[in-house]
Amino acid sequence: MKTYIKISIILFTFLFFSFPFPAIAQDHSQLKFNCSLCHACETPTKSNPCLIVCPREKMMTVYMSPAKSPAVIKMDKLKSVQDLYEPVIFSHRIHAEMSEMSGGCEMCHHYNPPGDVVGCDNCHESGRQRTDISKPDLKGAYHRQCMDCHQEWSNNVACESCHETNESGKSAYTVKDYQQTRVHPEIKVPTKLVYNTTHEKGKLVTFFHNEHTDIYGLDCKSCHQQESCAKCHSTEPEKKVEKVSLEVKHKNCSSCHDTKVKTGCASCHSSKEMAPFNHLARSGFNLKSYHSKLNCTSCHQSKSVFTGLNSSCQSCHSEWNSSNFNHKVTGLILDEMHVEFDCGDCHESEDYSKKPSCEGCHDDMTYPANKPGKLVK
Amino acid sequence: MGELNRRNFLKTLGVAGATISGIPANKLLAQSKSDLSEDRMGVLVDTTVCIGCRRCEWACKTAHDIPAGNLEDYSDESVFENMRRPANDAYTVVNRYENPADPRSPLNVKVQCMHCDHPACVSACIVGAFSKEENGAVIWDTDMCIGCRYCMVACPFQVPTFDYDKAIQPNIHKCDFCFERTKEGLLPACVEICPVEAITYGRRRNLIEVAEKRIELYPDRYVNKIYGFTEVGGTSWMYLSSRNFEELDFPKLGDKPAPGVSESIQHGIFAYFVPPIALYALLGGIMWISKNKDNKGEGKE
Incomplete structure (x- = not known):
């Protein structure tokens, strides 16, 4: 005892x-x-x-x-x-x-x-x-x-x-x-679900569950409302599904997607399974290291409008200039000389996608053979 | 229903008796033997919280030395198919009612003695075996009881039950608010076992505050009524519900103490000894008239 x-x-x-x-x-x-x-x-x-x-x-x-x-x-x-x-x-x-x-x-x-x-x-x-x-x-x-x-x-x-x-x-x-x-089996969160619908032009709706939770930042509650254990463990016989309007059917999607009959169908309904979302293919802007972990809304701030941004860094980072940008985050600490320059002196393209050029000042130097500071990564 | 009819019959008789004696029934209000204590205890039953596990039934039987059977057997919900009443071997029972607002959470109503502040049974008991105690309990002395069952007839909630199956020494049975347990500082057995504390034990005045607060905080959850607050002059056990109490088989009773009716019958019949004398005078008159008639008939032959 x-x-x-x-x-x-x-x-x-x-x-x-x-x-x-x-x-x-x-x-x-x-x-x-x-x-x-x-x-x-x-x-x-x-x-x-x-x-x-x-x-x-x-x-x-x-x-x-x-x-x-x-x-x-x-x-x-x-x-x-x-x-x-x-x-x-x-x-x-x-x-x-x-x-x-x-x-x-x-x-x-x-x-x-x-x-x-x-x-x-x-x-x-x-x-x-x-x-x-x-x-x-x-x-x-x-x-x-x-x-x-x-x-x-x-x-x-x-x-x-x-x-x-x-x-x-x-x-x-x-x-x-x-x-x-008494162990509840692990609840598997689906990655991809393909719904077979009655829509004539595109029967299949490919739903990437992981994208919605991981990339689009939706929490469970935004779609699964008032779902208790009874959702799976109900002891009552399943109720016959009544005919519901298109609006009710699309309720969960329409908070973000255009689900209007005339314009919206094709964005989700297709005759084939759709490929996962790819920002580069859609917009031409590659979400590389710095942006891949961001929620859509961190850049696309107006609700459900995902256009209007361009590849220029300044369209989001308007406050950045040579005096307040910590260059260390790029993996390179600029030396005393270079830290004084304006960004555009080395980075010629606005989206910083091209490699920086040294030719404006130096005749005999190129990047990345010569670096204007110290690498940290 | 039989008892209800009988009670109605007795009520009518009482009113008739009171009319004969010329004293209006409502003037004969019951008087409690002793003044009610401000600190008397009570229980607030929240039917919206009760889950109908019936553990109170088991605990009640165990506390009163009634064979209680297996605890697990009380999980059997088939008993809810029939409406049950307290019996001589079950001083409290739980009945289940549908909840139209939320069909998955039915309403469960525990039934037992309400322990009235002005108990009709105390008033009706001709040997004075019943008493209303200072802590709120309405109890009786089995040794004094003669088995007349007036208490059963008088009770507005039809609570006292009787050992009809016993030929020798049948007793009256009902919830005694666990008088023996509370005397020792223990809680009533049902209150102690209730897993969800659907039955809250406390001073009656505090319970009323708690009940009023709950209704105020959750107006959607409760009907705006505390059953037992004013019914038959107030009861120690009080109820909260989300459905109208009549739909849950609670009798619709006035605010006047129940002994008002039974005492008006008893006092009315014997008031100033006028009704008995009047009755005997009437009967004597009839006898006298019919005797005269008989004499005349004999004379003709």
């Missing part, structure tokens, strides 16, 4: 202190909230923040990536000898990942002012006999968070669907057991 307590304390401490959520020092004066929401005085200071109880709803300001969250948590803060059931071993990460397609982290972490993730027991007392009955106790809070969704998707409220029964009177069920018995 003593060994068990020791192990559980160690495990518990480990899980909580190794919580990979970093303490985010957000400049929270920049938040949308009114200061008086949480601070009682005019000018709160670090030593005297004069905090009042923040509202419980809509305060999730700390976004944590599900991928960095703990995979499995043993929920044993309420452990007692007379327990009818074993503590739940909660697959946190899979829940966090799936929540991205519905309400997000704040579905459970409904209150999180800037800083570390707030544990449920920060506000919800662990004893049911208490003076402040305005919010549920810890047991109630835990179960409400789970049952809100679980009863909806499985219609199953049996305790045994999450808990093992505590028959022996001592906990024998471990995280390892859990990992062997």
